[in-house]
Amino acid sequence: MAVSVTVLRSQxxxxxxxxxxxxxxxxxxxTETTPFNIPELDQLTGGMPHxxxxxxxxxxxxGRATLLLSALAARTAQSQACAxxxxxxxxxxxxxxxxxxxxxxxxxxxxxxxxxxxxxxxLLLQGGGFGLxxxxxxxxxxxxxxxxxxxxxxxxxxxxxxxxxxxxxxxxESNAGTCASLVLHLLAEPSYWAETPGQQRSxxxxxxxxxxxxxxxxxxxxxxRLKSGAHQFSSFTRITDANHIVNFRSKRKWSDFTNVxxxxx
Amino acid sequence: MAFASIYVPDFSIQAVVRAEPPLxxxxxxxxxxxSEPVLRQQAIAxxxxxxxxxxxxxxxxxxxxxxxxLGMTKSQAKQFPSTAIRLRSYAxxxxxxxxLLDLGWSVSPRVEDTAPDxxxxxxxxxxxxxxxxxxIARLLLQRACDLGLFVHVAVSxxxxxxxxxxxxxxxIAVIPAGKESARLGPLPIQIFSPPVEVIETLDRWGVRACAxxxxxxxxxxxxxxxxxxxxxxxxxxxxxxxxxxxAEPQLRFEEEMALEYAIEELEPLTFxxxxxxxxxxxxxxxxxxxxxxxxxxxxxDTYSQGESMHAPQDSNTDAKKTYEKTFTLPVAMHDAKxxxxxxxxxxxxxxxxASIVHILIAxxxxxxxMRQEGLFLPSAPDSAKLELTxxxxxxxxxxxxxGSPRLIDSHRPDAFEISRFAPARSTRGIExxxxxxxxxxxxxxxxxFRPAARAKVSLRGGRPVHISFANMHGKVxxxxxxxxxxxxxxxxxAWDRQEWDIEIQRSPAANANAIENASAEPQKTVYxxxxxxxxxxxxxxxxxx
Numbered sequence: 019m020a021v022s023v024t025v026l027r028s029q030x031x032x033x034x035x036x037x038x039x040x041x042x043x044x045x046x047x048x049t050e051t052t053p054f055n056i057p058e059l060d061q062l063t064g065g066m067p068h069x070x071x072x073x074x075x076x077x078x079x080x081g082r083a084t085l086l087l088s089a090l091a092a093r094t095a096q097s098q099a100c101a102x103x104x105x106x107x108x109x110x111x112x113x114x115x116x117x118x119x120x121x122x123x124x125x126x127x128x129x130x131x132x133x134x135x136x137x138x139x140x141l142l143l144q145g146g147g148f149g150l151x152x153x154x155x156x157x158x159x160x161x162x163x164x165x166x167x168x169x170x171x172x173x174x175x176x177x178x179x180x181x182x183x184x185x186x187x188x189x190x191e192s193n194a195g196t197c198a199s200l201v202l203h204l205l206a207e208p209s210y211w212a213e214t215p216g217q218q219r220s221x222x223x224x225x226x227x228x229x230x231x232x233x234x235x236x237x238x239x240x241x242x243r244l245k246s247g248a249h250q251f252s253s254f255t256r257i258t259d260a261n262h263i264v265n266f267r268s269k270r271k272w273s274d275f276t277n278v279x280x281x282x283x
Numbered sequence: 284m285a286f287a288s289i290y291v292p293d294f295s296i297q298a299v300v301r302a303e304p305p306l307x308x309x310x311x312x313x314x315x316x317x318s319e320p321v322l323r324q325q326a327i328a329x330x331x332x333x334x335x336x337x338x339x340x341x342x343x344x345x346x347x348x349x350x351x352x353l354g355m356t357k358s359q360a361k362q363f364p365s366t367a368i369r370l371r372s373y374a375x376x377x378x379x380x381x382x383l384l385d386l387g388w389s390v391s392p393r394v395e396d397t398a399p400d401x402x403x404x405x406x407x408x409x410x411x412x413x414x415x416x417x418x419i420a421r422l423l424l425q426r427a428c429d430l431g432l433f434v435h436v437a438v439s440x441x442x443x444x445x446x447x448x449x450x451x452x453x454x455i456a457v458i459p460a461g462k463e464s465a466r467l468g469p470l471p472i473q474i475f476s477p478p479v480e481v482i483e484t485l486d487r488w489g490v491r492a493c494a495x496x497x498x499x500x501x502x503x504x505x506x507x508x509x510x511x512x513x514x515x516x517x518x519x520x521x522x523x524x525x526x527x528x529x530a531e532p533q534l535r536f537e538e539e540m541a542l543e544y545a546i547e548e549l550e551p552l553t554f555x556x557x558x559x560x561x562x563x564x565x566x567x568x569x570x571x572x573x574x575x576x577x578x579x580x581x582x583x584d585t586y587s588q589g590e591s592m593h594a595p596q597d598s599n600t601d602a603k604k605t606y607e608k609t610f611t612l613p614v615a616m617h618d619a620k621x622x623x624x625x626x627x628x629x630x631x632x633x634x635x636x637a638s639i640v641h642i643l644i645a646x647x648x649x650x651x652x653m654r655q656e657g658l659f660l661p662s663a664p665d666s667a668k669l670e671l672t673x674x675x676x677x678x679x680x681x682x683x684x685x686g687s688p689r690l691i692d693s694h695r696p697d698a699f700e701i702s703r704f705a706p707a708r709s710t711r712g713i714e715x716x717x718x719x720x721x722x723x724x725x726x727x728x729x730x731x732f733r734p735a736a737r738a739k740v741s742l743r744g745g746r747p748v749h750i751s752f753a754n755m756h757g758k759v760x761x762x763x764x765x766x767x768x769x770x771x772x773x774x775x776x777a778w779d780r781q782e783w784d785i786e787i788q789r790s791p792a793a794n795a796n797a798i799e800n801a802s803a804e805p806q807k808t809v810y811x812x813x814x815x816x817x818x819x820x821x822x823x824x825x826x827x828x
Contacts, residue, residue, distance in 0.1 A: 055725075056725055077806055077808075078806065078808045078826060078828060079806075079807065079808040079809050079826060079827055079828055080828065081727075081828065082828050083728035083729070083730055083828035084725050084726070084727050084728045084828065085725075086728065087725070087726065087728045088725045098663075099663050099664055099706040107684075107733050108730040108731055108732065108733070108825070109688070109730075109731070110697070110728065110729045110730065110731045110825070111688035111689075111690055111699045112690065112697075112699075112729075113726065113727075113728045113729045114688070114728075115690060116726045117725065117726040117728065118726075121687055121688050121689065121690070122687055122705075122706065122707065123687075123706045124687055124688065125673075125685070125686070125687065125704045126685070126686065126687065126688050126701070127676055127680060127684070127685050128680060128684035128685070129680055129684075130680075134679060134680055137679055138676055138679055138680065141672055141675050141676055141679070142672065142676075144672070145664060145668050145669060145671070145672030146664065146665075146668070147663055147664030147665060147668070147669065148664060156730075156828070157730065206806055206807060206808070207807075209761075209786060209807075209809050209827070211761055211763065228761070228763050229763055229784075230763055230784040230809065230827070232724070232727050233727055233809070233827070266724070266725070267724055268724060268725045268726065268727040268728075269724045269725075269726065269727060270726070270727050
């Protein structure tokens with residue numbers, strides 16, 4: 019005799035009463051996060067989840083390194099030791115210090131190829147104890163990163179699960195797939211160039227007059243485990259809503275000085 | 284008050300056996316064509332002197348029973364195939380004696396360094412810590428085994444009685460107060476180490492045991508043998524009393540091993556280092572110390588490299604014959620397995636130039652790390668595991684490519700150095716945004732190309748309009764510059780450059796080699812390029828990202 023779902027459910031709840039309260043009630047996953055310290059981005063994403071993979075993908079000059087430095091600054095400010103696996107030895111300590119990264123808490127591993135990157139990441143995850151492990155594959159050819167088997171990202175995710183470590187992956191295309199708890203895609207936009215008032219519009223004719231002031235960074239939230247209502251039973255959704263694109267402005271460290279000079283003229 | 288005396292029988296032989304490579308190395312040697320059983324169960328004789336005039340100077344009981352006699356030459360001793368012949372080593376005896384003293388200090392701070400093969404320990408006040416005298420004696424026996432020594436232990440309220448009883452009784456002997464004379468009675472007078480002529484004199488009188496000596500009249504004995512006779516008489520009666528002469532604690536921890544066959548491979552070397560580290564760490568633990576640095580010295584077999592034995596010696600030759608390294612540890616540790624892993628990684632990255640014939644390993648002692656972790660403090664990598672991780676990473680990417688970046692106070696572009704990664708633990712707990720103002724605009728980052736990429740730049744009116752480098756080329760839409768920078772003209776690596784910040788628009792069709800690496804839409808990328816006036820060439824310094 020077929021038993022209805024409702025009867026079955028009530029039987030199970032009765033049997034488990036006292037041991038497991040409300041076994042069929044969904045409980046939202048409580049995930050600790052660390053903010054990027056960029057208000058627009060934190061409002062969109064809720065911060066970087068601990069014990070999960072955060073992937074930031076985008077073309078060159080889209081702001082990936084800017085987000086990386088913001089994440090490192092936020093995490094080192096929490097007195098956490100951080101590690102950066104640099105795929106092409108392109109990390110700039112001067113930019114990092116200007117962004118507020120505590121360099122004494124940063125372990126910089128300068129690699130030359132994808133193989134060194136993956137093996138170094140394995141060793142860091144085995145050692146444990148880091149608040150953030152960032153793997154920067156941005157300057158490696160996308161084809162090389164595409165050939166990394168998916169089980170590698172799963173292994174990395176498994177290694178940080180149930181820990182307070184943030185695993186941050188930067189590349190040109192999204193490769194981690196469903197392993198990532200948070201996937202952001204950056205869009206390249208023209209940069210801001212400072213000009214003195216009354217200057218001719220043609221930047222090429224008066225190159226000395228303009229100064230790179232920063233850029234506009236557009237971030238699209240592609241996937242998230244943390245968006246409320248977007249998941250049940252630990253699934254997550256791909257977000258294509260235009261409401262999940264934010265932009266913010268990044269500035270060069272000399273921008274404050276150019277603003278002063280411009281305003282005094 | 285009670286004293287415990289520890290005596291090492293056949294001390295010179297035990298010192299050599301203690302340094303003998305372990306069974307695993309014996310297996311390696313079998314693979315090389317030689318086979319010898321474990322040394323400790325064999326008949327052993329030690330020879331000393333300049334070749335070919337070496338003579339037997341000491342032997343164990345098994346060798347004596349086999350027919351070896353003192354004074355035999357090496358070739359005569361080799362006629363007895365069951366006997367192992369070894370060279371006497373004063374260095375090993377010093378190390379074994381140091382281990383013996385460490386054994387004493389592991390139990391009591393009051394230790395007398397009586398002889399190379401024996402020490403005396405004051406057991407006053409130790410009953411509450413360790414238990415009865417018999418328990419303490421067993422503990423000393425066990426710890427001596429851990430250090431590679433087989434000893435006799437005797438306990439008595441009289442220092443001299445304990446000393447002589449340890450020489451006479453094997454294993455453990457506890458002599459109750461008032462029974463000293465009775466217990467020492469059956470022992471031979473040789474336990475007092477008298478001169479040969481005294482032994483012969485007493486033997487003519489029929490005096491062979493301590494009880495016989497104790498019965499002799501004291502006055503007549505002093506007339507015949509002098510003060511030493513009086514001394515022996517008091518020892519035999521267990522009546523001699525003297526104070527302890529305390530030894531100063533030494534903090535010298537060294538172990539060494541001379542190899543019969545030169546080692547070239549890392550695996551057998553690891554076996555030997557494991558044994559030495561076990562002994563070293565056992566001695567450190569016995570003294571409640573840990574190693575803050577490990578010093579390695581290998582003597583290399585340079586003759587196998589073609590060097591002649593008669594070649595003139597100079598400092599360069601001497602330097603090539605040894606391999607010396609000092610490894611400083613971030614935190615004092617006495618875990619032999621962890622130290623072995625670290626040494627193995629260091630040796631993999633910087634191996635010795637020739638095969639090894641002698642190993643010396645020393646530890647700088649320091650109090651072990653004691654720290655209580657806070658419940659609410661941010662987590663940090665464990666120091667020992669972090670050191671191992673960094674050593675493994677250094678093996679992977681190179682020692683100079685791992686560490687914390689540190690900015691140098693210089694105007695030179697991309698000036699920094701790599702320093703040791705040692706994150707200081709915070710004592711303030713987890714506080715968000717310490718010194719980091721939230722809500723400010725993030726600083727745009729720069730990616731450095733190391734080394735800088737050579738580029739071809741087309742100029743119009745002195746300003747760049749087109750650039751090509753690596754797999755990229757495109758039209759320059761915005762150019763800011765030139766920003767001139769130069770410095771350190773007095774050095775060979777002076778710099779003098781004109782920098783430009785440029786924005787490039789590149790289309791997919793323009794990059795024939797990079798189509799698969801580019802997106803489908805025209806991309807705008809911002810680079811910093813510079814013209815090096817010294818090299819008269821254009822380079823790309825990096826990219827804004």
